[in-house]
Amino acid sequence: MSHFEVLFAYNTLVVLAGTxxxxxxxGITGTFLMLRRRSLAGDVIGHAALPGVAVAFLIHAAIAPxxxxxxxxxxxxxxxxxxxxxxxxLWLRNVARLPEDAVMxxxxxxxxxxxxxxxxxxxxxxxxxxxxxxxxxxxxxxxIRISDVALLATITAGTIVICHSLxxxxxxxxxxxxxxxxxxxPVRTLDFLLMALVVAVCVAGMQAVGLLLIxxxxxxxxxSARFWSDSIGPNIWLSAIFGAISATTxxxxxxLVPxxxxxxxxxxxxxxxxxxSMLFGSRHGLLLRWHARRMMKRASxxxxxx
Amino acid sequence: MxxxxxxxxxxxxxxxxxxxxxxxxxxxxxxxxxxxPNGAGKSTLIKTALGLVQPLTGHFEFxxxxxREVDGRVxxxxxxxxxxxxxxxxxxxxxxxxxxxxxxxxxxVRSRHRDQAMExxxxxxxQDYAKRQISQLSGGQQQRxxxxxxxxxxxxxxxxxxxxxxxxxxxxxxxxxxxxxxxxHGQTAIVVHHDLDTVCEYFxxxxxxxxRIIAEGRSEETMTPExxxxxxxxxxHILT
Numbered sequence: 259m260s261h262f263e264v265l266f267a268y269n270t271l272v273v274l275a276g277t278x279x280x281x282x283x284x285g286i287t288g289t290f291l292m293l294r295r296r297s298l299a300g301d302v303i304g305h306a307a308l309p310g311v312a313v314a315f316l317i318h319a320a321i322a323p324x325x326x327x328x329x330x331x332x333x334x335x336x337x338x339x340x341x342x343x344x345x346x347x348l349w350l351r352n353v354a355r356l357p358e359d360a361v362m363x364x365x366x367x368x369x370x371x372x373x374x375x376x377x378x379x380x381x382x383x384x385x386x387x388x389x390x391x392x393x394x395x396x397x398x399x400x401x402i403r404i405s406d407v408a409l410l411a412t413i414t415a416g417t418i419v420i421c422h423s424l425x426x427x428x429x430x431x432x433x434x435x436x437x438x439x440x441x442x443x444p445v446r447t448l449d450f451l452l453m454a455l456v457v458a459v460c461v462a463g464m465q466a467v468g469l470l471l472i473x474x475x476x477x478x479x480x481x482s483a484r485f486w487s488d489s490i491g492p493n494i495w496l497s498a499i500f501g502a503i504s505a506t507t508x509x510x511x512x513x514l515v516p517x518x519x520x521x522x523x524x525x526x527x528x529x530x531x532x533x534x535s536m537l538f539g540s541r542h543g544l545l546l547r548w549h550a551r552r553m554m555k556r557a558s559x560x561x562x563x564x
Numbered sequence: 565m566x567x568x569x570x571x572x573x574x575x576x577x578x579x580x581x582x583x584x585x586x587x588x589x590x591x592x593x594x595x596x597x598x599x600x601p602n603g604a605g606k607s608t609l610i611k612t613a614l615g616l617v618q619p620l621t622g623h624f625e626f627x628x629x630x631x632r633e634v635d636g637r638v639x640x641x642x643x644x645x646x647x648x649x650x651x652x653x654x655x656x657x658x659x660x661x662x663x664x665x666x667x668x669x670x671x672x673v674r675s676r677h678r679d680q681a682m683e684x685x686x687x688x689x690x691q692d693y694a695k696r697q698i699s700q701l702s703g704g705q706q707q708r709x710x711x712x713x714x715x716x717x718x719x720x721x722x723x724x725x726x727x728x729x730x731x732x733x734x735x736x737x738x739x740x741x742x743x744x745x746x747x748x749h750g751q752t753a754i755v756v757h758h759d760l761d762t763v764c765e766y767f768x769x770x771x772x773x774x775x776r777i778i779a780e781g782r783s784e785e786t787m788t789p790e791x792x793x794x795x796x797x798x799x800x801h802i803l804t
Contacts, residue, residue, distance in 0.1 A: 293651065293652075295648070355578065423669075423670045424670075426664055426667070426671075426672070426673065427664070427669070429653070429661075430661050430664055432651070433647055433648070433651050433653065433658075433661070434642065434646070434647050434661070436611075436614075436616055436640065436642045436646060437640060437642065437661065437662075437713075439614070439615065439616050440614050440615075440616070440638070440639070440640040441664060441665045442632070442635055442665060443664075443665075484652065487652065488652050488653075488654070488697035489652055489653070489654070489657075490652055490653060490657070493652050
């Protein structure tokens, strides 16, 4: 088959649709995550999923040894572990009063450590070699099926509806939590809802991007968008577009070169957009800033001394 | 009905008491300054009153009721350094935030809300800066935006955490003028203030604080050398 035929084959289109939807959901959710200064939370949620995925596999292997792996079960396990990781981080911060960045690093590495230990048990089991847990770590978009696309479409639609409804409240919470509390908003519930959405997006994206790199799809697109606009609305939809294009690029690469690690390509594509935005961004781009400085310098040199 | 009253409020962070056994009342239509040295618990007092920090014992009453039951009658101006000024919002957007509760859940900000916010910005002399991203404003201008956000809520009681910290003379005059105008309309303000020289000029009443209430009452009667010495200890000799 030529490259052209591969790109328009049914399986490829499914993969592209799946990655694009993921990019949109991650871009939108990530905007609030970044504005809340919780960028590392995506990393915690991703890494914390590993023990859950492994435990889910082991349980499934014990109950039904011949059934192979069960994707929904592993995602469910990952989601539960991610949520536990996030709650552990919030608890450590609020109750033990440890600094937030330290808490994130501790929870992230501890959960991942547990995951790696469990992984060695999985690998030793008879079906472990084909468990495909490696795909969860590094991502394999080519594995996306039409049922996964349905799940991703649901999550993306949900993300759009929730963010559209709560854009005011979440913006306020991210900008000035104190005022949100004084105005009587249930800040904890709003915060919890945002984190739940992040977990959902992470779990949905685990298969395509992998749990190590999912944080990139959450954080790089909104960071790129910030160079183009100073308003919340455009930041959200630009981030969704950047996320969608980056993720689709990864999907295309994954379809053309089956051995490529999709997650890595997606992250690299997102990073390219980031670099481009940083240089050419119409609001805070570096070129713009350099140009403005040069003009100011010239203007000040041309004014005759008083 | 008293806008604010504290009943035996004690607050502790971790194991350290920050505020001990506070009792005071703030009469309606007055401007009250909360004065005390660094670490006296001034910000904590405001945050506890607003339910952002939980007291160990005691409680506050707003207009005779708990804070949660006086929806919309109280507005709050946090310290300017407490928010991220690089946030992608304009001055107008920030003022609109004061209206979010009135606009209601799931509803977008409409042009009549923006008109209301513009009026508040005009009141603090900031109408020309409405479309600016907030990091492009000076410290004094940022403080005025915060004040406009509080004004737009049309509250009866304003709690302000150091609104005059790091602002220029013009902004200080504007803010004080607005405070006095508010008082003339029967509104009440409680302001954390750090400049001892201007307390009596700007404010009717003072709560002199250093972990506990040192003195409380009319400004001239409260700002006595003995009281100040008690509140500031040896730290005051450089100021007087």
